[in-house]
Amino acid sequence: MRVSFAGVQGLRSEVCFSMPFRSGFVCILGRPNAGKSTLLNALVGEKLAIISPKPQTTRNRIQGIIHIPKRNGRDGGQVVLIDTPGVHKPDSSLGRKMMVEVREGLEGSDLVLVLMDVTRKFDPRDGYAIDLLKQAGTRAFLVLNKVDLLRDKAKLLPVIEDYRKLYDFAEVFPISALKRNGLEEMLKKVVAALPAGPAYFPEDQVTDQPARFMAAEIIREQILMEMEEEIPYATTVIVDNFEEGARLTRIAATIYCEREGQKGILIGKRGGMLKKIGTSARLRIEKMLGTKVFLELFVKVQPGWRDARGFVEELDWRRQLEHAMGIPVMNAAVSGHAGPASDAHKKRTNKRR
Numbered sequence: 001m002r003v004s005f006a007g008v009q010g011l012r013s014e015v016c017f018s019m020p021f022r023s024g025f026v027c028i029l030g031r032p033n034a035g036k037s038t039l040l041n042a043l044v045g046e047k048l049a050i051i052s053p054k055p056q057t058t059r060n061r062i063q064g065i066i067h068i069p070k071r072n073g074r075d076g077g078q079v080v081l082i083d084t085p086g087v088h089k090p091d092s093s094l095g096r097k098m099m100v101e102v103r104e105g106l107e108g109s110d111l112v113l114v115l116m117d118v119t120r121k122f123d124p125r126d127g128y129a130i131d132l133l134k135q136a137g138t139r140a141f142l143v144l145n146k147v148d149l150l151r152d153k154a155k156l157l158p159v160i161e162d163y164r165k166l167y168d169f170a171e172v173f174p175i176s177a178l179k180r181n182g183l184e185e186m187l188k189k190v191v192a193a194l195p196a197g198p199a200y201f202p203e204d205q206v207t208d209q210p211a212r213f214m215a216a217e218i219i220r221e222q223i224l225m226e227m228e229e230e231i232p233y234a235t236t237v238i239v240d241n242f243e244e245g246a247r248l249t250r251i252a253a254t255i256y257c258e259r260e261g262q263k264g265i266l267i268g269k270r271g272g273m274l275k276k277i278g279t280s281a282r283l284r285i286e287k288m289l290g291t292k293v294f295l296e297l298f299v300k301v302q303p304g305w306r307d308a309r310g311f312v313e314e315l316d317w318r319r320q321l322e323h324a325m326g327i328p329v330m331n332a333a334v335s336g337h338a339g340p341a342s343d344a345h346k347k348r349t350n351k352r353r
């Protein structure tokens with residue numbers, strides 16, 4: 001630790017301890033649709049997680065890295081935010097896998113942000129998230145989201161009281177992840193709550209997700225936007241081929257659904273729907289990678305895939321990477337390997353900073 005001495009008006013000397021670099025893992029926990037992914041994107045300043053008004057959009061946990069330079073009155077540090085699927089009672093292999101992702105996100109985290117949607121009344125399903133938190137016993141902040149939709153802010157007080165009876169929250173923050181209100185203040189407290197520690201990721205890395213997984217998620221996001229009822233839930237996307245060049249990236253991906261009827265809707269009249277999904281996904285992937293993209297999409301029926309444990313496990317990109325690299329992915333990131341985010345994505349991110 002650096003110790004500096006500064007004379008004040010020639011009368012006395014003050015000892016100023018330089019502030020340590022703080023770092024740690026911060027898990028965002030909450031019900032489906034509370035705004036967890038919106039919060040992750042807002043805090044990192046990048047579109048890392050897909051978002052939709054439909055519940056259970058996020059299926060895998062995602063890390064977003066916030067690099068904080070030391071500034072007046074604020075510690076420097078690195079916050080590894082973990083976005084998790086919404087806490088729910090699972091009724092399929094996919095749902096159970098999503099809850100495993102939540103538990104693994106919580107495991108070993110230094111701080112938990114319990115995110116709740118203030119426009120919804122407290123119900124037993126909120127208690128389920130608190131139960132998970134109690135099992136982990138981690139220090140936690142209560143984050144009341146979507147306050148932009150609340151006319152009467154006084155209504156927050158009884159909600160805070162109810163939550164405080166359930167867990168000893170260290171801080172409470174009313175925020176709007178969408179409008180980015182209250183985030184600076186909260187982030188300051190998050191950093192201050194973390195232990196002194198090293199940077200876990202290099203400064204130019206903003207996520208642990210490989211670009212090919214982010215591409216699959218972007219395609220899935222377009223499906224969520226275009227499709228109604230059961231189809232978004234019965235659909236998943238796997239990137240079969242991803243060849244990143246300096247100017248052109250070639251991607252081939254398969255959209256899996258559960259029934260022939262769903263396949264027909266996804267393809268649409270004369271392929272119109274698939275073309276629409278493909279075009280909007282391609283434009284977004286091009287923006288992310290900073291290269292032109294050639295995107296080929298296929299639709300396949302995989303009856304009952306949500307309940308096929310083996311298939312669901314194979315959807316996990318960490319699992320896919322472990323197979324490809326022969327090493328556990330978490331260790332790769334922490335031990336200082338550059339991690340799996342694409343070079344093009346990192347470079348583009350740097351330019352914007």
Ligand code: GDP
Binds near residue numbers: 054
């Ligand atoms: P998640 O399931 O918890 O990850 O929730 P998402 O981040 O996908 O958001 C669910 C929905 O809530 C989306 O339609 C978001 O635009 C919306 N949302 C998230 N945060 C806010 C907020 O602060 N205010 C408002 N009005 N809407 C929000």
Ligand code: MG
Binds near residue numbers: 037050058084086
């Ligand atoms: Mg989400």
